[in-house]
Every structure is written in structure tokens, then in C-alpha cells.
Amino acid sequence: MDWHCTATEERLSDFLDGALSPEEAAAFSAHAAGCAACARIIAQVGALVSQMQQIPLTEEPVHLVGKILDATLGPRTTQQGWQQWFGWMPAIWQPRFAMGLATVAASLAILVHAAAPQGRNVSLADLNPAALVRMANRQVHLTYAHGAKFVSALRVVYEIQSRLGAQTEPVGAPVRESQPQPDPPSSEPHDRSEANPHPRHHEAADGSMLAFAVANRWSESLPDRFTRSRP
Amino acid sequence: MRRHARRVYSLCYRFTTNAAAAEDLSQEVFLRVYKTLASYQPAYGAFPTWLTSVTRNLLVDHYRRTRCDRLTDSLDDAMPRLEDVHSPARTPDKLAQAAELSEQLQRGLARLSPELREAVILRDLQGLDYGEIRTVLQVPEGTVKSRINRGRIELARVLEEMGVRPA
Numbered sequence: 001m002d003w004h005c006t007a008t009e010e011r012l013s014d015f016l017d018g019a020l021s022p023e024e025a026a027a028f029s030a031h032a033a034g035c036a037a038c039a040r041i042i043a044q045v046g047a048l049v050s051q052m053q054q055i056p057l058t059e060e061p062v063h064l065v066g067k068i069l070d071a072t073l074g075p076r077t078t079q080q081g082w083q084q085w086f087g088w089m090p091a092i093w094q095p096r097f098a099m100g101l102a103t104v105a106a107s108l109a110i111l112v113h114a115a116a117p118q119g120r121n122v123s124l125a126d127l128n129p130a131a132l133v134r135m136a137n138r139q140v141h142l143t144y145a146h147g148a149k150f151v152s153a154l155r156v157v158y159e160i161q162s163r164l165g166a167q168t169e170p171v172g173a174p175v176r177e178s179q180p181q182p183d184p185p186s187s188e189p190h191d192r193s194e195a196n197p198h199p200r201h202h203e204a205a206d207g208s209m210l211a212f213a214v215a216n217r218w219s220e221s222l223p224d225r226f227t228r229s230r231p
Numbered sequence: 232m233r234r235h236a237r238r239v240y241s242l243c244y245r246f247t248t249n250a251a252a253a254e255d256l257s258q259e260v261f262l263r264v265y266k267t268l269a270s271y272q273p274a275y276g277a278f279p280t281w282l283t284s285v286t287r288n289l290l291v292d293h294y295r296r297t298r299c300d301r302l303t304d305s306l307d308d309a310m311p312r313l314e315d316v317h318s319p320a321r322t323p324d325k326l327a328q329a330a331e332l333s334e335q336l337q338r339g340l341a342r343l344s345p346e347l348r349e350a351v352i353l354r355d356l357q358g359l360d361y362g363e364i365r366t367v368l369q370v371p372e373g374t375v376k377s378r379i380n381r382g383r384i385e386l387a388r389v390l391e392e393m394g395v396r397p398a
Contacts, residue, residue: 013380044387052355055333060240061254065233071258072265 003031008038012045114139236261238279238357239286245352246290247297248341256293260286276366283359284367287349294345332395339389347382354379 008031014020015028032039114136125131239260243253264285275281340348353359353367364379365372390396 009384010377010380013376013383041384041387044391045383048387048390049355049383051332052336052351053358055329055336055356057237057241057356058244058253060233060237060257061250064240064254064257065236067254068236068258068261069232071262 003027005031005035005038008032008035009041012042015042016046016049235279235282239282242283242286242352242357243290245337245340245356246345246349247293248337252293252297256286256289260289263289276363280359280363280366283353283357283363287353287367290349291345335390335393335395336386339386339393339395342389343382343385347378347385350375350378351382351386355383 008028011020011024011028015025020028032042236257240253240257243256243260244250247253247256260282264282267285271278271281275284340352343351349368350364353364354361359367361372361375361379364375368375370378
């Protein structure tokens with residue numbers, strides 16, 4: 001196919017767009033290979049088109065969209081007075097958002113309650129990280145001490161209950177027989193009436209008298225045990 | 232809305248090389264579209280194509296009104312931008328180069344005839360295909376192709392005269 005410089009210019013965009021037939025494209029390329037002027041303009045236009053297609057759209061001024069909306073839909077009504085401060089409130093009354101907000105508030109309240117110093121107002125100095133760590137450490141130790149004290153008190157109560165139960169289990173039997181005897185029998189005669197001079201110890205089986213009986217029985221049994229365990 | 236506004240503003244700015252005129256024209260375009268929205272028909276093409284047609288018609292009107300002082304306005308508006316805003320010393324190299332090329336291209340476009348300029352802008356800067364451009368310009372597709380081709384070659388020559396060499 002015969003090709004000339006005018007045809008190169010006329011079909012340049014078709015060549016760049018890949019719209020030439022294979023024969024035309026071959027003739028175009030063959031001509032460009034032998035014609036410096038055509039090769040130069042092909043390179044220039046090719047580079048220019050490639051660069052132009054990479055240039056982004058010119059950015060509009062920031063206020064342009066607002067102006068267009070004002071011009072087409074009319075000036076937007078601006079909220080006055082308290083509405084401009086609380087206009088966003090309806091958005092947070094959405095159930096999902098409100099539930100999330102309540103959860104976060106509850107979590108924060110728990111955290112603040114655990115971390116805040118007890119017995120005095122929170123000051124700015126308490127927000128120091130070192131102070132926060134110290135308070136948290138103190139809180140943990142206090143909680144542990146309270147727990148240990150509670151468990152210890154429970155053990156005492158259970159021990160007392162078990163001993164009372166062991167003493168009063170056979171209601172009609174003598175108290176002496178029902179008591180555990182870890183030590184060998186003492187050589188000294190031990191009269192039940194002497195060891196338990198108060199007849200009301202039998203009432204300890206009654207739950208309503210438990211506290212009173214604990215106080216009496218505990219105070220009475222200690223000297224007895226000490227006496228018996230002595231050699 | 233913002234996407235359409237940017238496309239319309241960019242077309243107006245590339246055609247007029249005047250930021251204030253481009254802003255006024257963009258507002259005018261949307262006002263006209265808003266008023267004539269009821270008369271829009273699918274035969275006019277997709278909405279963006281119709282929007283571009285309205286913009287182009289207003290640009291032609293604007294060109295006819297301001298034909299006399301067009302070139303001086305373009306140069307007065309473009310020169311300070313090159314020196315003050317897009318100084319290579321203030322921006323990274325690539326950004327500065329891209330901005331400088333964009334401004335040089337703008338000055339080259341301003342020296343093309345309106346027919347060639349609008350064809351090149353619509354094709355290479357706005358990314359419209361030949362069919363859309365034919366709809367916008369209301370000319371046969373052969374004419375569209377011819378204008379785009381001549382516009383590209385002319386722009387390359389103008390830029391070469393200006394000492395701009397595309398990489």
C-alpha cells in the first residue's frame with residue numbers, strides 16, 4: 001500500500017486508537033520508519049495524548065456546589081437559636097446508636113468507679129498515669145484482703161457449726177459422748193455437770209438460738225479442752 | 232452532584248482559561264439544567280452527555296460574547312499561576328511537573344480554534360467517546376474524528392513552539 005505524509009497526519013488518531021486495518025497499520029509504520037518528519041510528529045502527538053488522558057479533571061472551587069444548590073433549590077434554611085445547637089440530637093435517638101451509647105456509658109462508669117480514689121473527690125492530679133496505676137493496685141489489694149477476710153470468717157463459722165452439730169447431734173445423749181475425743185481419756189474425773197453447768201446448752205440444737213449458743217459454747221468449751229489436753 | 236459539578240467546571244475552565252468565568256458558567260449550566268429537566272429526553276443521550284451538551288452550548292455563547300478579549304484574558308490568568316502557585320521549589324517534583332504541564336497545556340489549548348479545542352478537550356481531557364462527542368457537537372462522526380485529529384496535531388505544534396516537549 002502506498003502511503004504518504006498527508007495520509008499519516010490524517011490517520012494519526014486512528015493509528016493511535018488502533019483503528020487502522022492491519023494493511024493500513026503496516027503501511028503507516030513502514031512510512032514512519034522512513035520519514036523523520038512523520039516519525040517526529042507521531043511521537044509528539046502520541047506522548048501528548050497519553051499525557052492529556054492522565055491529567056485529572058480541574059478541581060472546582062469549594063463553594064461552587066453550595067452556590068449551585070442555592071441557585072437551583074433556593075437558599076437553604078439555616079437553623080436558628082437552640083435548634084442549631086441541638087439539631088443533631090435526633091440522630092442519636094436511633095435505637096442502635098442509643099443502645100451503644102448506653103453500653104459505653106455503663107462501661108465507663110464501672111471503670112471510673114473502680115479506678116477513682118474512694119472517699120474524696122477526683123482531682124486533676126488523679127488522672128496522672130502513675131496515680132491511676134497506684135490506685136488500681138491499691139484497689140486490687142483491698143479487694144483481695146476483703147475476699148480473704150470473708151473466706152476466713154466463713155471458715156470460722158463452718159467450724160463452729162460443725163462442732164456444735166457434733167455436740168448436739170444425739171439430742172437425748174450426754175454431750176460428752178458426742179464430742180470428738182482426739183486425746184486419750186484424762187485420768188481426772190470429769191463430771192458433765194461441772195463441765196456444763198448451764199443447762200441451756202441443749203437449746204443450741206435450735207437454729208434460732210445458734211448465735212447465742214455459739215458464744216456460750218465456744219467460751220465454755222475452750223477452757224475444758226485446754227484442761228483435758230494438758231498432761 | 233459534586234462529580235457532575237467537577238466535570239462541568241473542568242470543561243468550562245479548559246475552554247475559557249478563566250476561573251471566575253468557569254465558575255459563573257458552571258452555575259448557569261446547572262440552573263439551565265434544573266429549569267429544563269422536564270424537557271430532557273433519552274434521545275439527547277445519557278444524562279452526563281446531555282449535561283455536557285448544555286455546557287458546550289453555553290460555552291459557545293460565552294465565546295461569542297467574549298471573542299475580542301479572549302486571548303489576553305487567558306494569558307493574564309495563566310501567567311501568575313505558573314510563577315506563584317506551581318513553583319517547583321514549593322511542591323514535590325512530580326506534582327510540580329504535572330501542574331506545570333497542565334498549565335502549559337492550558338495555554339496551548341487557548342491558542343487553538345474553538346472547534347478544535349472543544350473536540351480535544353471532550354476527547355482527551357473529559358474522556359468522552361466519539362459517539363458522545365457527536366451527540367454533544369451535533370456534527371457527523373467523521374467531522375468529530377477529523378477535528379480531534381487536527382486538534383491534537385495542532386496542539387503538539389503549538390506546544391513545540393512554546394518550547395514544551397512532552398515526555
